[in-house]
Amino acid sequence: MSTTPTPTMDAFTLRQRLASPDAPRLLDVRTPAEYAAVHIPGSANVPLDDLPAHGAELRRRLRDDDVVLVCRTGGRAARAERVLAEAGLSGLHVLDGGILAWQEAGSPVARGRRRWDLERQVRLVAGSLVLVGVLGGLAVPALTWLAAAIGAGLVFAALSNTCAMGLLLSKLPFNRAASCDVESAVRRLARDGASR
Template identity: 45%
Template sequence: MSTPTTLHPAEADGRLHELTVIDVRTPGEYAGGHIPGALNVPLDALDRALPDIRTAAGRGEVLVVCASGARSENACRILAESGVHTATLAGGTGAWAAQGHDLHRPEGTTKATWGMDRQVRLTAGSVVLLGLALGELVHPAFRLLSAGIAGGLVLSAVTNTCGMAAMLAKLPYNRPRKADLDATLARLRNG
């Protein structure tokens, strides 16, 4: 299994013309701003896209991006297990924008969706507070809700995965438009 290369935003910016950039965020996050020319293949659709990503990798280097780098590292690992060598963007689109590089939005996009990490923090914090409040006001057993969220966060950190993010990614506001995966896969196939 090959280890993914890490490209810093300045390096990637200078090489965009020679890279196939795959953004593994949700369609909502992608619509909120993505690297110019990036193709949206949500992480949960990576298996379906594997043959076409393999084709693109045969023509040149594939750069996988997300908001911060965690999901793109997971995607790179999945692709490496299938024999596809990829690179990941250090710091994701957050670092890209922080260094002054442009983010593109699809035409007609007016409102950005919160990043997945922010959505997870809001949801986890809200459920913990709810569990504590219900534990005081209704029954102490509701505190187990808070303990369950805490355990999930620890598991998320240890495994570098996030079940809550996977569930939140399926909500309608994270999919404001249907990901046109077929068109994206055709672009990957045909270069």
């Protein structure tokens, strides 16, 4: 099975393209809480988990328009590109380095209430479980298997570029802000493109 590399766009190029008449649309695929904390002005938020259910509608509304996918560092956006490409969208790019690279380049962002991003939450939960497994294993030796299971899960997450723990954490109310309305985001993406 051959895979083609995910098309990327660096922060500098994106900033130049956003100032041009043929500016791409920005689709942020992070959790609503991450998006609410900081995002690129003008971007719309459709979380990665919601993309498969809306792929056909996005294809219909966006057609062959240029769309840049944004996440924290680029990993989730690359997965989103594959999901949307399978749904028939073309003209997709991933912001290389994600919102972190965008901010590092000194590009403008809209800020809301500060929250922990999903990757930081995963590190906290995984580290806590390993600590409980190791320290608890001193009293109950079978608990060391908890630490081993978490370690194996982290290795699998790195090799597969997926994260079951992150997926579970993204379902928590803290990460599912009430302001995320996928239907409105899809309509906004289409409207923004029609006004150019």
